[in-house]
Amino acid sequence: MKADIESLNPFELNVYLEKLVGDGENETQEWLNAGRGNPNWTAAVPREAYYILGEFATTETLDHEDDIIGSKIKEKKGRVDRFQSLLEQKKSKGADFLKDVWANGEHLLGMKKEKWLTYILDYMMGDNYPYPVRVLTACEQPIQHYMHHELFGARPVPFDVFAVEGGTAGIVYLFESLVNNHLLEPEDKIALMIPTFAPYLEIPELPEYGFETEYIKAELMEIEGQASYQFSKEEIDRLRNTDIKAVFVVNPSNPTANAIYDETIEQLKGIVKTDNPDLMILSDDVYGTFLDEFTSLFTSLPFNTACIYSYSKYFGATGWRVGALALSEDNVFDKRLRELPEGKKEELDKRYGPISSSPRDLLFIDRLVADSRSVALNHVAGLSAPQQVMMALFSLYSLLDKEDSYKKKVMEMCYDRQKLLFKSLDLQLPLKALDTAYYSEIDFALWLEDKYGDSFKDFIVKHHTMTDLIAKLVQEERLMLLKAEAFGSSAWSVRVSLANLETAAYSEVGKRIVNMMDRMHKDWKNNRGDGE
Known part of the structure; x- marks a missing residue:
């Protein structure tokens, strides 16, 4: 045994x-199971708001109350009045939250609130393919504002997001696209910063990748008189080796639950600046929202970092499978695509030619979306519309919670x-x-x-x-x-x-x-x- x-x-x-x-x-x-990472709480208010929106969306598809077949959501006279009337009838925190969005959140929506409402009701019904496939129009800015606010701090870095089926899907998509686009090749050297989530250790060992992996290991240190798992300068200095093409990190870590110390982040910035400027950093920031002050590697090294975030832990939403992958508009992944040898560019022209008349102009984040559906099914890519609405509501709930x-x-x-x-x-x-x-x-x-x-x-x-x-x-x-x-x-x-x-x-x-x-x-x- x-x-x-x-x-x-x-x-x-x-x-x-x-x-x-x-x-x-x-x-x-x-029976006490302290082995599971699934949270035992849920964010009740945005969920309640979600179901209120669902109720309203359904009634907006019906011409008569006794109808059992509805139409699609379209512009409809008197919708705003009916929406506000419904919110007034509902005596709940979810309704109050939607009132707050309506009264105070327009600057977070990316469009006029009346237009946003029509989009969101359409998404709630889930009767159309998600489009745009990368992220839905009315959900993109709430998600971006949220990531800025909770993860990236005050520094404004223009970035794009790809709505994905949780953080793990984002990781899988990243590895696949890095290989598909010759940004990582079999037997290339990558680094994993450990300890880290166990399955992430297993992905690079898969035979289809065959990477050579180095492990940058944290150790228990004393900082300001207290214990914390951190990386020594000697360990981080190993990333100066330009043979290391990419490094993957969960920050804050799983299982140690510790975020990377500011001095280490400054060291990483120096390494990228002077020794390894094309280093690709893949950072899973799912636990960053559990700190008062969090410094994401995306904040400090936006050009080099792909940030993966999941709403699952913070909002008690592991069953929703909702997350986002963020890439700076100016990034090392697109730079390295431009620098590929002609033969590999021609190979990629054939791969992405069916979805673009100028495949060489296709950004890495759009290649991620296409690869998530084996390119040929790119037109039906994208996270489901109702899931993206939940992401937008989670985001707005945090953004409008002025007292945190x-x-x-x-x-x-x-x-x-x-x-x-x-x-x-x-x-x-x-x-x-x-x-x-x-x-x-x-x-x-x-x-x-x-x-x-x-x-x-x-x-x-x-x-x-x-x-x-x-x-x-x-x-x-x-x-x-x-x-x-x-x-x-x-x-x-x-x-x-x-x-x-x-x-x-x-x-x-x-x-x-x-x-x-x-x-x-x-x-x-x-x-x-x-x-x-």
């Missing part, structure tokens, strides 16, 4: 162990959970300014050493694996954690998700870990016969 479960990736291991313990109907102890009420509540909830967990394990809290508190990575061997001493820690490390302990926690304490080794962390690290359990449960998570290790420590002492 041990050999089998040791070979499983962390997610497969958790599924296997959960099936092993069954539904636990007769168990007195509550939602952001403060979400961040406070995550930090409260982290405090309870760390108190129960007697651990020092990490540096808050760089810590999202969405996950906590715990070096289990270091924790064992601090709590029980070197001898017991050495015994555990010699006779057990982290997989053993995770399995024992499931079976003895009905607690699931996630093994972090596959993320590029140490073999003795675990990830605790602070997102998917009720806040009070995180004290219990720590207690159950301590309970099991106390029993193992007691058995060890008894079997030694000489105590400590």
Whole structure:
């Protein structure tokens, strides 16, 4: 059994162990799964607004109340009055939010609000192919404004967005298009900044890519007297090597939950400026919204960076599959396309010729869209229209929340959970300014050493694996954690998700870990016969 479960990736291991313990109907102890990264909250207000819009859109397609077949959304006399009347009838936060959009949000819509309403109602019905295929007209500016506000700060960098089926789809599309367009070739050298989301480590190893991968590894450091997982100057300096064509990073990280330190970002800017100007940076910023102040690599290096963002975690929307890929209007990807040798340009002319009379002028972001549907089906590309409406409403909700009420509540909830967990394990809290508190990575061997001493820690490390302990926690304490080794962390690290359990449960998570290790420590002492 041990050999089998040791070979499983962390997610497969958790599924296997959960099936092993069954539904636990007769168990007195509550099942706690702190291995999942799925948040247990939802942003209720924009969702309520979404369904109000859906109700209104449906009535706008009907000529008579008893109709069962509606028409398409088109210009219709009296629509604005009917919309405002409906909002007045609805006594809810969702209706109040839509009133706020109508009264105060026109500057965020990219068009007159009356025109925007007609577009949005059409999108809500989902009865037309999404067009433009990259991102819908009435959704583009709310999404761009949101990304500027939440991720890119005050620095205005003109950029385009491609609405995608969540952040993971954005990553897949990027890798595929980089290869399809000869910006990355088989056996090219790329770098991954680790620890990182385990599947991202697996993508470059796929046989169709065959990249040579270098790993830029973070380590636990002390900054301003507190702990934070960061990259040493020596590790980052490896990116000066021009053989490294691209680097991929999740910032803030999964599983460490720490954002890259400003000094490291300045070092990266220097590397790009002086040593590796054509370095392509792929940055997944999904957790950036969980910090008061966040510096995206896209903010600091917009020319070199493709930014991937998902709405899934912050808005409790993993089932919606909504995200955006952002590229600066002036970027290294288009520059490198222009510099390709003539033979490769001719090959790409054939690839993209069916969708463009001048394929060489096709921007990289438009090639991403086309490649997402194998080029030939480019005319039916694009994220579904109703999904893009949800993205626009999430974006507007954040932008019009002048007091950052939602952001403060979400961040406070995550930090409260982290405090309870760390108190129960007697651990020092990490540096808050760089810590999202969405996950906590715990070096289990270091924790064992601090709590029980070197001898017991050495015994555990010699006779057990982290997989053993995770399995024992499931079976003895009905607690699931996630093994972090596959993320590029140490073999003795675990990830605790602070997102998917009720806040009070995180004290219990720590207690159950301590309970099991106390029993193992007691058995060890008894079997030694000489105590400590």
